[in-house]
Amino acid sequence: MELEIVKKLILSYAGVHAKYQAEALRAERYYKNETDILSEPKKKQERAEKDRNGELVTRDIEQPMRNADNRIPFNFHGLLVNQKASYLFTEPPVFDIGAESSNKALSAFLSDKYPKVCKDLCIEASNKKTGWIHVWKSADDGNYRYAVVPSEQIQPIWSKSLDRKLLGVLRVYHEIDDDGNEFDVYELWNDKECAAYRVIAGGTVKDNLETYPKFFAEINGMSEASNEYTHDLGEVPFFAFDNNNVHTDDLKNIKPLIDVYCKIFSGFVNDLEDIQEVIFVLTNYGGTDLNEFLSDLKYYKTIKVDNEQGDGSGVSTLTIDLPVDAREKLLTTTRKCIFEQGLGIDPDPQNFGNSSGVALQFLYALLELKSGLLETEFRPSFGRFIRCICRVLNIPIKDDVVLQTWARTKVQNDQETAQIAQQSTGIISTETIVRNHPWVKNAQDELDKLAEEKEATEINYNPFDEDKEPIEATEKKDEDS
Numbered sequence: 001m002e003l004e005i006v007k008k009l010i011l012s013y014a015g016v017h018a019k020y021q022a023e024a025l026r027a028e029r030y031y032k033n034e035t036d037i038l039s040e041p042k043k044k045q046e047r048a049e050k051d052r053n054g055e056l057v058t059r060d061i062e063q064p065m066r067n068a069d070n071r072i073p074f075n076f077h078g079l080l081v082n083q084k085a086s087y088l089f090t091e092p093p094v095f096d097i098g099a100e101s102s103n104k105a106l107s108a109f110l111s112d113k114y115p116k117v118c119k120d121l122c123i124e125a126s127n128k129k130t131g132w133i134h135v136w137k138s139a140d141d142g143n144y145r146y147a148v149v150p151s152e153q154i155q156p157i158w159s160k161s162l163d164r165k166l167l168g169v170l171r172v173y174h175e176i177d178d179d180g181n182e183f184d185v186y187e188l189w190n191d192k193e194c195a196a197y198r199v200i201a202g203g204t205v206k207d208n209l210e211t212y213p214k215f216f217a218e219i220n221g222m223s224e225a226s227n228e229y230t231h232d233l234g235e236v237p238f239f240a241f242d243n244n245n246v247h248t249d250d251l252k253n254i255k256p257l258i259d260v261y262c263k264i265f266s267g268f269v270n271d272l273e274d275i276q277e278v279i280f281v282l283t284n285y286g287g288t289d290l291n292e293f294l295s296d297l298k299y300y301k302t303i304k305v306d307n308e309q310g311d312g313s314g315v316s317t318l319t320i321d322l323p324v325d326a327r328e329k330l331l332t333t334t335r336k337c338i339f340e341q342g343l344g345i346d347p348d349p350q351n352f353g354n355s356s357g358v359a360l361q362f363l364y365a366l367l368e369l370k371s372g373l374l375e376t377e378f379r380p381s382f383g384r385f386i387r388c389i390c391r392v393l394n395i396p397i398k399d400d401v402v403l404q405t406w407a408r409t410k411v412q413n414d415q416e417t418a419q420i421a422q423q424s425t426g427i428i429s430t431e432t433i434v435r436n437h438p439w440v441k442n443a444q445d446e447l448d449k450l451a452e453e454k455e456a457t458e459i460n461y462n463p464f465d466e467d468k469e470p471i472e473a474t475e476k477k478d479e480d481s
Contacts, residue, residue, distance in 0.1 A: 003209065006197060010186060010205050013155045013170060024128035024152045027251040030258070031127050033075035037262040042069055068273035072266045076258050077251050080344040084250075085122040087364075088371050090409035092118040093378075094443070095386055098398020103444065105395045106386065109144070120148040125243040125374065126250040128152060133385055135237040144392055146385075149238070156240065167191075169238045174201075185212065189238065193230045233392055239385045242377040250370075253341045261334045268327050275322070343370035364410050371408070379404055405435060405443070 124131035182201035
């Protein structure tokens with residue numbers, strides 16, 4: 001691809017991507033409990049006064065009663081995101097492509113890291129609107145591999161048609177070479193090839209973009225240095241997993257509420273720290289300084305004042321009452337709104353009480369709503385991902401149907417579910433019953449075990465065994481005796 005065309009493409013997406021990247025990194029900060037309150041400047045009181053030349057200037061005034069500056073963040077966003085990730089992907093989706101041999105080959109490719117990839121995808125999508133899986137061919141062993149790519153590195157190029165087909169991906173990330181030089185690397189992928197470019201740190205794309213000929217020689221083990229690489233995946237090897245149908249992150253609805261909660265709580269702690277002692281008001285005090293006043297009060301429990309009739313001499317105290325009830329109500333209301341707007345479950349034990357069984361299911365209503373929106377977006381993406389893997393690995397898919405079984409990790413009444421499964425025998429298939437039984441982790445393994453047990457029972461049972469006395473004869477002998 002010509003260098004000038006690549007420059008125009010990069011520059012055309014630069015503004016949109018910069019805005020997206022800022023929002024994505026902000027959500028990631030909140031997920032790590034680095035809220036805005038930690039970076040807000042300290043409030044200062046200003047006073048306008050004239051300088052020596054008579055000009056009006058503004059000066060900062062010290063606030064002796066406001067020294068505390070506690071910044072206490074609350075990780076509500078991280079809690080809600082982790083709730084959704086554990087609810088959906090503690091037991092990741094199971095795929096069935098129609099044959100046991102095919103399922104085993106697919107499971108071997110997905111390997112042990114598959115549950116972690118699902119969890120990382122969910123967190124990336126929740127924080128950054130979309131999670132991305134990248135598939136590539138390793139230069140070490142020639143095998144295909146897959147991994148989650150940080151979403152802030154991806155600039156997708158979509159078609160303008162209604163089916164929203166992915167035409168290409170521009171991946172941007174920072175790199176340091178062996179000599180310590182820093183570069184911004186640009187990988188431009190389409191359905192057939194990839195081209196690599198780079199810009200030295202501090203340079204501009206317009207003036208400093210250059211081809212990166214050693215990139216694929218180093219990464220893919222190519223004998224000749226080239227900045228272009230042809231892959232055999234048959235499509236753009238990036239798969240998008242959207243968070244919901246409106247392409248938003250989970251922070252948008254709750255960020256203002258989290259900021260309010262952090263400010264109110266931190267302000268309350270600051271008030272308690274600043275106003276924790278009684279303030280003495282002295283009128284016509286007869287001592288020489290405040291140290292003498294404190295000494296007399298401590299040792300003699302008395303102080304002396306210069307009292308004249310009607311001058312109001314004496315000592316009084318000044319205390320400030322904080323609006324505790326109002327702040328508690330505001331914090332309680334804000335916390336409730338956070339979990340309502342965030343579609344999650346407040347882990348406050350008061351919300352559970354003595355509930356059990358079906359009553360607990362209502363606590364998951366909002367979380368299930370949010371998870372269902374994510375599941376409907378993830379299902380087609382997993383389907384495209386699995387079909388791509390099966391195509392390049394020559395794994396057959398029966399009737400091109402990828403059956404996905406999704407589970408939820410939540411409090412449930414296992415006894416009730418098991419009873420429903422038992423009562424469904426003869427009404428629905430054994431496979432469906434096994435897949436939905438609360439104790440079953442792998443339905444195919446359980447079906448294989450049932451078949452083995454049935455076969456062993458048939459082998460051991462012989463109704464014509466001469467060594468065994470018939471049941472009817474045994475009963476007759478007991479009657480005769």
